[in-house]
């Protein structure tokens with residue numbers, strides 16, 4: 420399993436696509452990515468809120484902003500991470516490639532121990 424992205428593109432205005440250098444493609448809904456923000460503040464928020472468990476809602480987003488959450492820009496941090504500048508002005512989360520690869524929720528990645 421590779422933690423190095425070969426190509427990062429916008430799949431749609433709501434979805435980011437990362438093709439890893441082992442050929443695997445991961446799709447991430449921006450809203451999910453924003454909710455999964457790994458910064459200390461967001462981790463604390465998830466811990467203390469009642470529904471603190473990280474849950475991805477593919478169909479009915481919890482708190483949809485009128486125009487939807489999306490990054491205004493994406494910055495690469497060295498060779499290991501991405502930083503999203505979200506349109507809600509939050510930008511402290513560093514999304515390491517390893518973290519992103521772990522977040523992949525495609526069928527192949529959701530099955531534990533099913534490495535190819």
Ligand SMILES: [Zn+2]
Pocket residue numbers: 456457458459460461462509511512
């Ligand atoms: Zn955060």
Ligand SMILES: [Zn+2]
Pocket residue numbers: 443444445523524525526527528529
């Ligand atoms: Zn996957």
